[in-house]
Amino acid sequence: MKPWLPLVTYLSLAAVAFFMPEYSKTIATIVFFMALGQAVNIFVGLTGYVDFGYVAFMAMGAYGLGVVLYYMPQLGFAALPLGLALGVLMSILLAAVVGGVALRLRGAYFAIATIGVNEGVKHLIIGANIWGGGAGLILGSRAFEAFGRDTALWLANVGSAVLVIATGFMAVVAMYLIQVSKAGYALAAIRQDEDAAKVMGINPTKYKLLAFMTSASLAGLLGAAYYPLGNLQVFPENVFFIEYILDGLAVMFIGGAGTVTGPIVGGALYIIVRTVVGELLPGYQVFVTALVLMTTVILLPRGIVGTLRLHLPPKLREWLP
Amino acid sequence: MDFFSQISPFLLSGLLLGSIYGLSATGLSLIFGVLKVANIAHGAFIMLGAYVAYFALTMWGVVPFVSAILALALGGALGYLVYVAVVKPLGLKNELNILVALFALFLLMAEAARILWGPDFVGYTWTIGSFSLGGLIIEYTKLAGALLALAIVISLEVFLRKTYAGRAIRAVVQDSVGAQVVGINVDRVYALAAAVGIGITTLAGVFITLFIPVGINPYMGGPYTLMGFVIAVLGGLGSIMGAYLAGLVFGLITSVGYFAFSELGFAEPSQMALFIAFLMLLLILLFKPTGLLRI
Numbered sequence: 001m002k003p004w005l006p007l008v009t010y011l012s013l014a015a016v017a018f019f020m021p022e023y024s025k026t027i028a029t030i031v032f033f034m035a036l037g038q039a040v041n042i043f044v045g046l047t048g049y050v051d052f053g054y055v056a057f058m059a060m061g062a063y064g065l066g067v068v069l070y071y072m073p074q075l076g077f078a079a080l081p082l083g084l085a086l087g088v089l090m091s092i093l094l095a096a097v098v099g100g101v102a103l104r105l106r107g108a109y110f111a112i113a114t115i116g117v118n119e120g121v122k123h124l125i126i127g128a129n130i131w132g133g134g135a136g137l138i139l140g141s142r143a144f145e146a147f148g149r150d151t152a153l154w155l156a157n158v159g160s161a162v163l164v165i166a167t168g169f170m171a172v173v174a175m176y177l178i179q180v181s182k183a184g185y186a187l188a189a190i191r192q193d194e195d196a197a198k199v200m201g202i203n204p205t206k207y208k209l210l211a212f213m214t215s216a217s218l219a220g221l222l223g224a225a226y227y228p229l230g231n232l233q234v235f236p237e238n239v240f241f242i243e244y245i246l247d248g249l250a251v252m253f254i255g256g257a258g259t260v261t262g263p264i265v266g267g268a269l270y271i272i273v274r275t276v277v278g279e280l281l282p283g284y285q286v287f288v289t290a291l292v293l294m295t296t297v298i299l300l301p302r303g304i305v306g307t308l309r310l311h312l313p314p315k316l317r318e319w320l321p
Numbered sequence: 322m323d324f325f326s327q328i329s330p331f332l333l334s335g336l337l338l339g340s341i342y343g344l345s346a347t348g349l350s351l352i353f354g355v356l357k358v359a360n361i362a363h364g365a366f367i368m369l370g371a372y373v374a375y376f377a378l379t380m381w382g383v384v385p386f387v388s389a390i391l392a393l394a395l396g397g398a399l400g401y402l403v404y405v406a407v408v409k410p411l412g413l414k415n416e417l418n419i420l421v422a423l424f425a426l427f428l429l430m431a432e433a434a435r436i437l438w439g440p441d442f443v444g445y446t447w448t449i450g451s452f453s454l455g456g457l458i459i460e461y462t463k464l465a466g467a468l469l470a471l472a473i474v475i476s477l478e479v480f481l482r483k484t485y486a487g488r489a490i491r492a493v494v495q496d497s498v499g500a501q502v503v504g505i506n507v508d509r510v511y512a513l514a515a516a517v518g519i520g521i522t523t524l525a526g527v528f529i530t531l532f533i534p535v536g537i538n539p540y541m542g543g544p545y546t547l548m549g550f551v552i553a554v555l556g557g558l559g560s561i562m563g564a565y566l567a568g569l570v571f572g573l574i575t576s577v578g579y580f581a582f583s584e585l586g587f588a589e590p591s592q593m594a595l596f597i598a599f600l601m602l603l604l605i606l607l608f609k610p611t612g613l614l615r616i
Contacts, residue, residue, distance in 0.1 A: 048417050052361065052424060101607050107416045108359040112554065113606045115361070116547040120599025127582075127593040242543065246428055249421055257417075287432035294425040297418045298410055 001321045003176040006261050010169040017161040021154075028161035028230065030271045035168035035222055036244065037251030037263030037270075042175055043215035044249070045258035046184075047208050048191045049110050052245060053098070053117025054219065059239040060094050061087035061220025062227040063125075066137045066234035073146040080147075080155070084163075084224050091220025092213050094121070099212040103205050106194065122240040136235035143232055152232075160230035167221045168264075174214050175260050176321070183207050243286055250293040256303030260321035265305055330457050331580040332573060337459075338532050339572020340467035343565035345525035345545065346552035347474055348518040354494045354559025355514035358408060358416075361423040363549045364542025365430035366396055366519050370526020371537045372438060378445045385447065385462075386469065389527040396523025397516040404515035409508075427542065434539035444535030466531040474565045477521065481561065490514055494559055522549075544595055551602045574601070 013031055017024040044050050064087020068079050075082065094117075102113035126134040143152040178184050186207045189197040194204050227234050247270070255266025270289075277288045300307065309317050345367060352360045370392045377388030407422050451460040481487035492500040493510045501507050529545075530537060552571045556563030575594040582593045 044417070050417055050420050050424075098603075101603050105606060108353075108357065108420065109606060111361070111420050112359050112550045113603060115550055116595075116599030116602050119543065119547055120596050123593065123596045123599075127596060243428070246425065249424070253421065284432075284436065286428060287436060290425045290429035290432060294407070294422050294429065297422045297425065298407065301411075301415070301418050 001176065001179060001260075002318050003172055003260060003321055005319060006172045006264055006321070007169065009264055010165055010172065014162055014165040014169070017158060017165060021158045024158045024161035028164050028225075030267065031161070031165050031168055032222065032226060033247060033251050033270050034264050034267030035164055035171060035218070036248040037255060037267050038168055038171035038175065039215050039218035039222060040245070040248035041215075041252045041257065041259075041263050042171060042178070042218065043211050045252060045262075046175075046178065046187045046191070046211045049103075049107065049208065050249070051098075051114045051117075051212075052111060052242075053114040053119075054245040054248065055240055055242060056094060056098075056118040056121050057091040057216040057219035058223030058226070058244060059118070059121065059236075060090040060216075061223035062234045062239045063087065063131055063137075064090050064220065065224040066139060066228040067131055069139050069142050069146060069228055070132070070137045073142040076146055080229075083228070084221065087224040088217045088220045091216045091223075095213045095216035096209070099209045103208045103212060118240045118242065122236050125236050132234075134236060136233060136238075137228070139228055139232045139234070156230055156232055160225045163225035163229065164222065167218055167225065170221075171218050172260055174218070178211065178214070179260075179321075183210055187211060243289075246286070246289055246293065250289050250296070253293060253296045253301075253303055256306030256309070259303070259305045259309065262303055262305040266303065269304075328577070328580055331576045333457055333459065334463075335573040335576025336569055337463050337467040337572070338576065339569040340470045340565075341525060341528045341532065341568070342548060342552055342572050343556075343568020344470035344474055344528065345522055346549050346556065346564040346568050347477060347561050348520070348522035348525065349549045350553040350556060350558055350560060350564040351477075351490075351514055351521070352518035353553065355490055355518075356404075356408065356413060356511055358413065358419055358423075359550070360518070360522075361420055361546065362403075362427040362430065363522055364544070364546035365427045366399070366522040366542075367526040367529060367545040367549075368431065368434060368537075368539065368542040369399075370396065370523040370528075371530045371533075371541065372434065373523070374527040374530040375443055375445055375537050378447060385527050385531060386465070389469075389524050392527045393520045393524040395520075397520035399523070400516040400519025401512055403519060404512045408511070408515065413511075427546070431539045431542060438539065440539060442535055442538045444533070444537055445530070446534055447531075462531050466528045470525070470528055471565070473521070473524070474561065477517075478561050486510075486513060547595070547602070548598055551598045551605075554602060554605050571598070571601075 013027055017027045040054065065083030068083035068086055072079060098114065098117055102110050105113060125131055131137065147155060186197065186202045189200065189202055190204045190207060198204055223239060227239055251263050251266040251270050254269055255262025255264065273288065273292060274285055277285050296303065305320060309320060312320065349360055349363050352358060373392040373395065374385045374388050377383040377391060378385065407426065408419055411418050411422065447462060449461045451458050481491055489500065489505045489510050490513065492505055493507055497507055548571065552567045553564050555571065556567030575598065578594050578597050
């Protein structure tokens with residue numbers, strides 16, 4: 001398996017975003033869907049489990065950076081790494097709690113257990129009125145205070161784009177590292193037959209949890225890059241919006257679940273479909289996404305890259321992981 | 322006595338609403354029992370039923386107890402379609418793809434409702450009076466809805482026990498291969514279970530509107546999916562009576578929880594009730610995944 005194609009893609013996108021800041025918002029939007037697909041893929045693609053409360057991880061990342069910026073703007077530039085670290089940590093913690101409980105369960109039961117995660121955490125934040133409650137965190141003035149006006153705007157524009165791309169890049173690296181290591185073989189065995197894998201001495205919960213927490217930390221970074229850094233706000237109704245898991249699943253399934261390049265192809269196609277639908281039929285984007293996801297899952301379950309890989313000679317297949 | 326008179330309205334409303342919750346979860350439980358498929362789109366059919374009740378009353382003046390029959394037929398037809406178009410082509414073994422397809426169906430239906438009927442909350446008022454019981458005011462519509470829900474669950478149970486089709490369904494729940502060996506058309510049983518399960522879910526959506534007079538909205542289904550699974554799991558997935566009883570328990574818990582949180586006054590009670598629901602789901606799945614009624 002050679003991960004160079006997806007890595008070079010992300011690196012060149014990062015270079016464009018950095019040196020041509022006028023395009024960075026556009027690139028950030030495109031790569032956001034690719035990176036979301038990558039992050040979802042690390043869990044769903046590698047384990048064959050599906051988490052419907054996945055957006056809660058993005059929300060944790062968003063709240064991590066949001067809370068640090070909102071309550072401690074006097075930290076200055078240290079607020080950024082600290083906030084990102086807190087966001088990732090909270091995502092991983094939530095994944096450890098949810099996964100530690102629910103990943104002991106099989107397939108459908110796991111999916112059932114995750115249905116409530118995003119709603120549950122959202123209602124806790126709104127209901128118990130923590131972190132700004134239902135009103136959310138508005139960060140504009142705090143970010144100006146912490147970073148200075150110009151830098152804050154640069155960070156919101158270019159910085160968030162670079163962070164989104166970096167997340168996609170890290171997701172590819174993580175996927176590569178998992179797949180070439182023992183964990184990759186263990187996960188493949190679990191996906192095919194969990195009982196047989198168990199008999200062979202593999203601890204399924206451990207490896208599923210590894211993939212789950214890796215995926216969650218990347219989702220947390222995406223949430224932090226998109227809401228508090230890019231939009232300078234964190235509203236519970238936005239960050240817990242269930243649509244993003246739909247987007248992530250659509251990107252992953254269009255490209256090919258379990259493949260490394262799949263989410264890049266899927267993300268690029270997906271953004272085209274979304275843009276065209278947004279132009280021709282504004283307001284129908286989610287409807288079309290749901291329709292596309294449903295038809296892809298039923299008619300092309302391997303996705304584009306997955307199907308392509310079946311027909312490629314082994315030498316070329318190496319290059320299209 | 323003071324405490325009792327304070328809490329008893331909550332207990333009663335919890336039981337009445339719990340009866341409807343129980344009815345809605347029986348559909349979910351039946352589908353899981355037979356097809357081993359978690360109907361993630363559950364809430365969308367509740368939403369559909371709610372709109373059926375709304376349009377039937379406001380456009381044709383048809384009262385909810387009559388439009389419930391319409392909802393049952395509509396939901397049944399859609400359930401059959403879901404089986405034929407989604408579940409069957411994927412094959413029951415392909416769990417991930419079925420779950421994702423049903424999830425997409427949930428959002429597809431919600432979006433279709435938003436596009437067709439608008440994003441706003443709508444509702445209706447339909448009252449046929451109320452009576453007072455020891456100081457508690459009970460609306461006839463709610464009481465009738467709760468009793469009808471019980472009657473429907475009992476008839477479903479009778480159907481499953483006394484008719485050939487019902488017995489075939491139960492045979493498939495116990496052992497689908499064994500059922501096939503003795504000559505049961507398993508494919509038809511799957512289709513029947515999907516139709517009956519989703520039909521009952523849609524019907525329950527009609528009844529739910531009796532309790533939320535102005536809460537009908539394209540995206541209202543999400544919390545009902547969550548609550549439906551909490552109840553179905555609590556009752557033991559696959560058990561009809563279990564789901565109904567768990568619905569009563571769940572109604573009581575959320576209602577008393579609402580009372581407790583509004584007394585404590587530190588949190589928004591309705592939001593916290595949903596958080597409790599989510600916590601319950603995790604805890605039951607962890608400690609008692611077979612549900613209350615099974616050992």
